[in-house]
Amino acid sequence: MSKSIISLQSIDKDYYVGDITVRALRNVDMDINEGEFTAIMGASGSGKSTLLNILGCLDKPTTGNYHFDSELINKLNKNQLAYIRNRKVGFVFQSYNLLAKTTALENVELPLLYNNSVNSKERRERALNSLEAVSLSNRKFHMPNQLSGGQQQRVAIARSLVNNPVLILADEPTGNLDTRTSFEIMSLFQELNEQGKTIVVVTHEQDIAQFTKRNIVFRDGRIVKDQRIKEPKSASEALRNLPSENDDIIELNIGLRK
């Protein structure tokens, strides 16, 4: 049996706004093992991001126990949480969150700047390797505003890989991208997963979730469905089956001529 990476026991997360209590997560139990590729799904406001923040040690549950990589997280202080995020977690965000006016390479290096055991030479090397892994070696000195959305997201994924994390967390990583680019990103995640990375992706699109190995659906802060997919679709294949961009352009040209 493979090792458990994430173990949630009766997790509650409450937000207090004025005298209203928002119960964002209610009694959530969940286990995720090494090598899994999980999609967290659900309607807007169902608690997906809240869960992801807790998984990523950005936030602590109100009650319940969270074990991450065999460590009890909800007892740790801020600096210890920061340390865990730095060494064991890679984040990918919907809006990429790259630093403006900073090269792709430097953006990828960022997490290692907060790791004093990595010197500048090693930092550069690892960042280059990460960029290589997302096939952006040729864009290392480009600024974010010189890259397309899909490329920016790939830089962000390279950044999430650079510290060689135990877990990659992505909150709607394809939310800002078109279908083709979304599939490209999912294909990249599948590739990483095949190399052994544990990945959790938040999405509300079935199209995206179908590329993962496990779908967990939330409603009102509760898990309502937890389904494993035996043979997930291959994103690269789906990509090939999409009508090619060139066809679209030709059709458009004909349309214009008429």
Add this chain to the structure above:
Amino acid sequence: MNIINLIKLAVNSLLRNKLRSLLTMLGIIIGVASVIAMLAIGEGSKISIEKNISNMGSNLIMVFPSSDRRSGVNLGSGDSKKLTVGDCEKILDECPSIKSVTPILQSNGQVISGSSNWPTSLRGTNEYYFEITNQKIGSGRSFTFDEIRRSSKVCLIGETVKENVFGENSDPIGEKIRFNKIPFEIIGVLESKGQSTFGSDQDDVIIAPYTTVQKRILAITSIHQIYTSAISEEASEQAVTEIEESLRKAHKLTGSEENDFTIRTQEEIMSMLSSTSQVMTALLAAIASISLLVGGIGIMNIMYVSVTERTREIGLRSAVGGRENDILWQFLIESIFMSIAGGIIGILLGICSAYSVSHFMNWPVVITLNSILLAFFFASIIGVFFGWYPARKAAKLDPINALRHE
């Protein structure tokens, strides 16, 4: 994050917003520059006062009629009691601690010689004036007792008057000049004394017998001031008491009546001048420090703006493992850098402006190492102090909210 990376980060972020960084530093630059310049001017005037003390006779005691009477009733007679030549004689006769006495009369006017003219002031004295005020005669001679008795139209001129009327390398002795239409024969040229403490030219003067000035120029019988010298520096306190006694008697002042004259020793005048200049220096330095403070507030303001602008960046840094202290130092080093850079530029600018003040306005300036260290120290402190709150705000941001910002 280690310190080298933190510094790189701060420098990069400042360079990314060059104009903004420069404008922010401007407050500190101006503040530091003005502190340096003000202290340089203050120090310069202090030192020049000290130099002047030795320049003028240190045993000098001056007597003025006192026109300012705040307490007591002014009986409508208008002017206060005037000093007379008789007073001078009394002082010389009755005060054993006094060595010499001279009456002083002062008149401003034009001197004319041939086609050149020059506005200056004429001072009427007796022959002891030169000894009392430590005024040496460069060439020619002083006037004699006989010339004073006869109200002779002879005079000694200062270096500045000579240069402007006769030219630099001339020998005007024996020449005639007219002061307010009265012709004087030049019998001597005064040795140059240079600038006084507050920039007035002590060589821009003509000295003539007081009797001549009294009768031929001003047509009065009184005198303006009395200069005396004590027999020694130690005796000058005793001399003041003696003068007061003798003048009260001469002016028939009884019991509780106030003096109608003021006695000032050289020392008193100098300490008065230097304390005025100290007050001025303190005041100017205070104003300059306020501008330094305003500069600090400018830094704080921009740092707050920058923290707000970069909320997402802060959230990201925190998400990838930046600790509160890493974020705090990132911003603190930025503000410290701005204030130190501003401080260094300000010091250079301050030194330049102090020297241009001394060059163009002829004010004495002295830049001390202390004033530079002081300004630099305060600039750095301001960077820490005003950078602290914005940096802390950044460090305390919740990463989740920060990432969601805007």
